[in-house]
Amino acid sequence: MPAVEDAAAVPRKQGWTRTALAWGLLFGGVFAFQSVAAKPFYIPSSSMMPALRKGDRLIVSKYPYGWSYASLSIHGSGVVPGRLFGRLPERGDIVTVARRGDGADLIKRVIGLPGDTVAVRHGVVILNGKAVPRVAAGTADIPVDANVPCDEPMLAPFRKVAKDGTLVCALPLFRETLPNGARYDVIDLGDTYLAGGYVSPGDTYGPIRVPAGHVFLMGDNRDQSADSRFTLAEKGLGGPVPIESLGGRAEIITHSYNGEGSWLNPLAYVTALRGKRAGSSLRPEHR
Numbered sequence: 104m105p106a107v108e109d110a111a112a113v114p115r116k117q118g119w120t121r122t123a124l125a126w127g128l129l130f131g132g133v134f135a136f137q138s139v140a141a142k143p144f145y146i147p148s149s150s151m152m153p154a155l156r157k158g159d160r161l162i163v164s165k166y167p168y169g170w171s172y173a174s175l176s177i178h179g180s181g182v183v184p185g186r187l188f189g190r191l192p193e194r195g196d197i198v199t200v201a202r203r204g205d206g207a208d209l210i211k212r213v214i215g216l217p218g219d220t221v222a223v224r225h226g227v228v229i230l231n232g233k234a235v236p237r238v239a240a241g242t243a244d245i246p247v248d249a250n251v252p253c254d255e256p257m258l259a260p261f262r263k264v265a266k267d268g269t270l271v272c273a274l275p276l277f278r279e280t281l282p283n284g285a286r287y288d289v290i291d292l293g294d295t296y297l298a299g300g301y302v303s304p305g306d307t308y309g310p311i312r313v314p315a316g317h318v319f320l321m322g323d324n325r326d327q328s329a330d331s332r333f334t335l336a337e338k339g340l341g342g343p344v345p346i347e348s349l350g351g352r353a354e355i356i357t358h359s360y361n362g363e364g365s366w367l368n369p370l371a372y373v374t375a376l377r378g379k380r381a382g383s384s385l386r387p388e389h390r
Contacts, residue, residue, distance in 0.1 A: 141165060142176060142351065144199060144210065149251065150328035151210055153243040153276065153288050154197065154385060155353075158250035158360040158377070161385060163199050163351040168192055173201040173350040180206030182345050189346060191216060192318060195285025195387035197353040200320060200344055204335045208350060211330050212287070215319030215343065222309035223332065226291045226325060228279070229310070236280045242273040243290055248377075249362030257292065257301045257326070285387040292326045305332045317343035353385040 146159040155161070165174050169189035172178050182203055192198055196213045214228060215221040222229040227237065242261075246269055247253045253262050253272035265271045274290045294306050303326045313319050320340060322328025333339025359380035364371030 141354075143357070144208075144353070146210065148327075150322035150324050150330070151197070151212070152251075152274070152290055152324040152327075153245060154323050155210070155356075156245065156251055156359065156377075156380075158362050159356050159380065160358050160360075161356045162354045164354050165351040167196075167352045168198075168346065168349050171347040171349070173199075173348050178206060178350075180204055182347055184345075184347060186347050191346065192349065192352065193285065194281040194283045195287060197385050197387075198320070199350040199353065200340065201348045201350055202335070202340060203344070203348065204341075209330075209340070210353060211320035211322050211328070211340070213318050214281070214321045214331075215313045217313055217315045217317060219313045219319065220310050221313060221319045221331075222311070223305065223307060225294055226303065226306040228321070230282065235282075237277045237289070240276040240278045240288060243276045243288065244271040244273050246271055246361075246377075250360070280390065284389045286390055287323065287387045289323045289325055305330075308332045311342065313343045316346055318346060318349070319343045355385060356380050356383040 141162050141164045144161050144163045146155045146157055146161070149157050167190065169186045171186040171189070172183035178201055180201075180203070182201075192213045194213055194216065197210060198213055199208050199210050201207070202209055215230065220229075220231050224234075228235040244265055245251055245253070247262065251272060253259065258272060258274070261273050263271060263273050275292060277289050277291055278286060279289050280286045292303065294303060305325060305328070311319075319331045319342075321330045321332065329337060329339040331340045331342055331344065333341075335341040359377040360375045361377050362375065364375045
């Protein structure tokens with residue numbers, strides 16, 4: 104006599120199937136949205152100070168430059184040629200880039216476009232034979248916290264007490280203006296750091312010509328950014344990067360954490376928030 108399946112088991116199996124399908128559709132939808140439209144991004148370092156600080160959360164839009172392998176939320180480490188509806192970024196855009204070799208997602212600013220000649224002399228960017236204009240803009244008084252301790256030997260001399268009694272990292276600030284009028288602030292400690300005689304290896308570079316289909320990227324914190332000036336072995340970008348490596352454009356800071364408090368404590372999600380960071384636009388000003 105044929106075995107009779109438990110009537111209650113059939114609904115249970117169907118229930119698990121529907122649940123698994125629902126979760127699959129949910130994760131698939133999230134993956135598709137983050138690959139095609141926009142994705143949250145976390146800042147793990149200080150290479151883009153003062154615009155971005157370690158602990159910032161932001162939104163990266165995926166569509167401004169078209170789509171490539173780097174647009175995918177999960178992508179490989181090798182450059183896959185081709186870009187759908189590809190467009191070049193503008194000078195001054197902050198972009199995410201998949202580093203060749205290990206596929207790590209970095210965030211930098213676009214300085215050079217295809218055909219440009221880029222060099223750096225004493226920390227000043229030389230673009231197509233002309234120094235990019237920059238003027239001293241005082242100091243970037245960045246509050247000291249767990250994510251920005253300002254305690255490295257090269258930075259410790261810049262710690263000071265502000266007028267309101269808070270401890271800040273008062274780093275030399277410059278306003279830089281690219282040929283298209285894009286303006287933004289950069290931090291530059293100079294050829295030699297104030298303490299210990301540290302020499303900035305990225306203050307002298309090139310010249311190098313940006314090949315077709317490539318862009319040259321730099322971090323705003325010029326003395327603490329592994330970017331197109333540095334080799335892959337130095338955890339840099341290994342020179343100009345293919346536009347296929349661009350994952351998207353940074354748009355806006357949603358919120359920011361100072362790194363203090365325990366994440367096991369629910370209150371830390373509120374108490375560790377940095378005030379006045381939310382809603383900051385990451386698009387450069389234009390004169």
